[in-house]
Amino acid sequence: MYNVSAGERRQNRLGQTIVSAVIALVVVGALANQLGLIAGVGQLWVTLFSSPEAEAYKKGMAAFQTMDRANMEPALAHFTEAITLNPNYVPAYRQRSIVYFLLKMPEQGMVDIDKAVELEPNNPELYYQRSAARFALENKESDAFMSDLDKAIELKANYFDALTVRGIGYTHLQQWDKALADLNRAVSLKPWRIDAQQEYYLLLNRGLVFFATNQLDAALADFDRTVQLFPKDSQPYRNRGKVYVQLGQFKAAAADYLKSLELEPDFDLTDVLPDFQNQLAAETDVATKAAIEQLIAKATQQ
Numbered sequence: 001m002y003n004v005s006a007g008e009r010r011q012n013r014l015g016q017t018i019v020s021a022v023i024a025l026v027v028v029g030a031l032a033n034q035l036g037l038i039a040g041v042g043q044l045w046v047t048l049f050s051s052p053e054a055e056a057y058k059k060g061m062a063a064f065q066t067m068d069r070a071n072m073e074p075a076l077a078h079f080t081e082a083i084t085l086n087p088n089y090v091p092a093y094r095q096r097s098i099v100y101f102l103l104k105m106p107e108q109g110m111v112d113i114d115k116a117v118e119l120e121p122n123n124p125e126l127y128y129q130r131s132a133a134r135f136a137l138e139n140k141e142s143d144a145f146m147s148d149l150d151k152a153i154e155l156k157a158n159y160f161d162a163l164t165v166r167g168i169g170y171t172h173l174q175q176w177d178k179a180l181a182d183l184n185r186a187v188s189l190k191p192w193r194i195d196a197q198q199e200y201y202l203l204l205n206r207g208l209v210f211f212a213t214n215q216l217d218a219a220l221a222d223f224d225r226t227v228q229l230f231p232k233d234s235q236p237y238r239n240r241g242k243v244y245v246q247l248g249q250f251k252a253a254a255a256d257y258l259k260s261l262e263l264e265p266d267f268d269l270t271d272v273l274p275d276f277q278n279q280l281a282a283e284t285d286v287a288t289k290a291a292i293e294q295l296i297a298k299a300t301q302q
Contacts, residue, residue, distance in 0.1 A: 053089050056082040064095060075099050090116050094129065106137050124155035128162045145169065160189045164202050171205045179209045200229045204239065211243060219243050234264035245272070250279050254291035261298055269299040 060078030063071040076099045082092035093116040100109030113130045120126055131148035149166040153159050167182030183206040190199065207222035223240040230236055237260040244253035254276065257269060276292050283289045 051086075053082040053085040053092065056085060057089070057092050057095075060092070060095060064099060072099055072103055076103070088119055090119050090123075090126075093119070094126065097129070097133065101133065101136055106133070109133055110137060122155060124152040124159055124162070127152040127155070128159070128165075131162075131165065158189055160186055160191065163189065164198070168201070168205045171209055174212070176209050176213050180206070180213070183209065196229050200226050200236075203229075204236075207239060207243075211246075216243055216247055220247070232263060234260040234267060237263070238267075241272070245275050250276065250283065251285070251288040251291045254288075254295040258291075258295050258298060261295075269295075273299055 056078045060075045060082065063078065064075035076096060079092045079096035079099065082089050083096065086092075093112045097109040097112035097116070100106065100112060110133050113126065113133050117123075117126045117130055127148040131145050131152070134145045134148065146166065146169055149162050149169065152162040153166065156162070163182045163186040167179050167186055170176075170179035170182060173179075183202065186202055187206065190202070203222040203225050207219045207226065210216070210219035210222060220240065220243045223236060223243060226236040227240060237256040241253045241256035241260065244250070244256060257272065260267060261269070273296060276296055280289065280292045280296070283292060
């Protein structure tokens with residue numbers, strides 16, 4: 001286990017808060033990006049063959065994929081019809097589970113995904129989805145959430161999504177070695193057409209691991225990329241600014257924090273101001289001193 005100083009913990013506080021939010025977004029949000037997916041044979045069966053339950057399922061998906069809340073109830077009814085016609089129909093359980101969560105009926109959603117896992121115990125995507133369901137239920141015990149991800153990766157060793165989420169989970173738990181192993185592996189498997197937001201969260205969390213373990217150049221490289229991905233968001237600049245402070249590059253750090261304030265004027269930077277105030281007293285470079293003074297003035301005007 002690595003030791004993280006009190007100063008690093010203080011500067012990393014915002015990042016760790018984001019990690020918690022990121023887990024929810026990646027785990028639960030990933031489902032919304034994959035609503036129509038069914039494991040291989042199941043999808044082929046639905047596409048090539050017709051049956052009453054398959055027809056009901058298709059109607060449910062047609063309503064569901066609009067992502068219009070007004071269509072959630074009809075989707076629920078169609079998926080329920082498919083299950084009534086065939087109580088072993090895994091695709092309908094899987095999609096009805098997501099509908100229940102979107103309708104804020106998580107207990108029913110959990111029952112459905114548990115049933116899907118029972119029916120197809122060797123399907124890695126079901127364990128991945130169940131990990132999302134368990135997290136969405138706000139169960140603060142991480143064992144069940146992580147164990148489902150473990151099982152998904154056991155069944156599918158190069159499961160990019162599961163590796164990403166488990167790596168984020170380990171980051172949240174501050175198990176840095178395990179987090180870095182999963183996130184590095186996910187980066188090596190990164191799809192060539194990866195969604196920008198998913199790449200952002202992957203590199204954000206790996207950057208936080210690098211930062212926490214004092215691998216500052218590696219953290220800087222990951223945070224540089226997050227700035228490129230979302231140049232109009234304030235958080236990437238603050239993350240990179242933390243690294244610049246630790247590297248003693250206060251001119252660059254001040255520029256990043258100023259940019260973050262430009263994008264989010266109400267953000268409170270009082271937790272980082274002591275670093276700049278202390279540096280200001282000793283700074284001899286005119287340009288760096290001016291940048292620090294500008295940041296302090298801007299931050300204290302809030």
